Amino acid sequence: MQPSPAHHDERLTAPRSWWVIAVLVGISGALIMLPLGTTALLAGLVGGTALAGLLVSSYGSARVRVVGGALAAGDARIPVAALGEPEVLDEQEARAWRTHRADPRAFMLMRSYVRTAVRVEVTDPEDPTPYVYVSTREPQALAAALRAASEQAARA
Numbered sequence: 001m002q003p004s005p006a007h008h009d010e011r012l013t014a015p016r017s018w019w020v021i022a023v024l025v026g027i028s029g030a031l032i033m034l035p036l037g038t039t040a041l042l043a044g045l046v047g048g049t050a051l052a053g054l055l056v057s058s059y060g061s062a063r064v065r066v067v068g069g070a071l072a073a074g075d076a077r078i079p080v081a082a083l084g085e086p087e088v089l090d091e092q093e094a095r096a097w098r099t100h101r102a103d104p105r106a107f108m109l110m111r112s113y114v115r116t117a118v119r120v121e122v123t124d125p126e127d128p129t130p131y132v133y134v135s136t137r138e139p140q141a142l143a144a145a146l147r148a149a150s151e152q153a154a155r156a
Contacts, residue, residue, distance in 0.1 A: 009064075025052035029049075
């Protein structure tokens, strides 16, 4: 069965270089433990790598979905009925919206290792949030899914 056009599911995983850094942190932990013996060296290697890997995987695994008439970005779930037209942001525009054009009231799911994003105005007059900024590797697909979900919600 094909997913509906209003469906989008993306996991923003950390780049491979972060995992290399996690292993290097483990090696550093092992070298620190070297004077204490082989058991301590192995404990430092395993413990340091596991701790760094846990940090990388917990930060680096944000999920962006459009499903059930809502945009789920990280822990937030926003009904598409409360959202306006999505704006696809290329690398320069995305950088501008997360730096000097950013509004501190906005909801932002940012990942520094994802260079493109989608920005959507919040049209709910009760919500003080001016817009939603979501980092995504597939901005065109996310925008299309938001448009399709909005059309489905309007028909329902």
